[in-house]
Structures are given as C-alpha cells and as structure tokens.
Amino acid sequence: MxxxxxxxxxxxxxxxxxxxxxxxxxxxxxxVEITIADSENYLQTNQLNDVEKMIRLxxxxxxxxxxxxAIYNLLKQVENLKSQIRTLKNKLNSYEDL
Structure with missing residues (x-):
C-alpha cells in the first residue's frame, strides 16, 4: 500500500x-481515522493539524x-453553518444582480 x-x-x-x-x-x-497497512497503524497527514490541537486541548x-x-462536533457544526451561509449569500447575490 x-x-x-x-x-x-x-x-x-x-x-x-x-x-x-x-x-x-x-x-x-x-x-481520527486510523489506516492499517503492512500490519502497522497510520494516521493520514491531513489529520495532523487536528490531532495536534487535540493534544494541546x-x-x-x-x-x-x-x-x-464535544468541541470538535461543535466546530463541525459551525463549519457546516458557515458553508450554508456562503451558499445562501451566493444565491442571494445572484438574485440581486437581476
């Protein structure tokens, strides 16, 4: 692998x-997601920032x-809400341009 x-x-x-x-x-x-390859456990490199934050917490x-x-679930919800707001703002801007 x-x-x-x-x-x-x-x-x-x-x-x-x-x-x-x-x-x-x-x-x-x-x-975190653990990947097993060659009978060894690995972390994906894209998770490292989050794991470092969790270590500090x-x-x-x-x-x-x-x-x-709880903190990370709330942070996910905030990111989802930000994404929805961005999408709604883009839709609103497209209607304002008409």
Whole structure:
C-alpha cells in the first residue's frame, strides 16, 4: 500500500511524546481515522493539524476526551453553518444582480 500520505502512529507519538493509547482513544471517539497497512497503524497527514490541537486541548488545558469530542462536533457544526451561509449569500447575490 502507498503510505506517502500516512504517518506511523508510533512515530507520531514518539515525536509528540504522547502515548499510543491517546490516539486509540481518539479513534474510539471517531475523532481520527486510523489506516492499517503492512500490519502497522497510520494516521493520514491531513489529520495532523487536528490531532495536534487535540493534544494541546488534552495535555495543556486538561480537557478530557468527552470534552474534546464535544468541541470538535461543535466546530463541525459551525463549519457546516458557515458553508450554508456562503451558499445562501451566493444565491442571494445572484438574485440581486437581476
């Protein structure tokens, strides 16, 4: 399997000095997706920014995993609402141009 857009969870956890169980717990809360290739677990590189934020929330701000789950679900809702607003503004602008 091509692993160019993947990073080993072991390598990631070593670099950030976090236990592998933290990433596993994030996966159980469906906050990250783990890819298995060649009998090793990987994170997708497009998830790294979010995982770094989750690490800071948990280890620097002492927010538990349930709190992180709530925060990220709310952030997803905000992004969806922003997208809907953008779409509605574009539709409104097209009617105003008539």
């Amino acid at each position: 091509n692993t160019t857009n993947l990073i080993s969870i072991e390598q990631f956890c070593t670099h950030y000095n976090v236990p592998v169980t933290f990433i596993t717990a994030l996966h159980e809360y469906e906050l 948990h280890y620097e701000l002492d927010i538990n995993l349930e709190g992180i789950d």
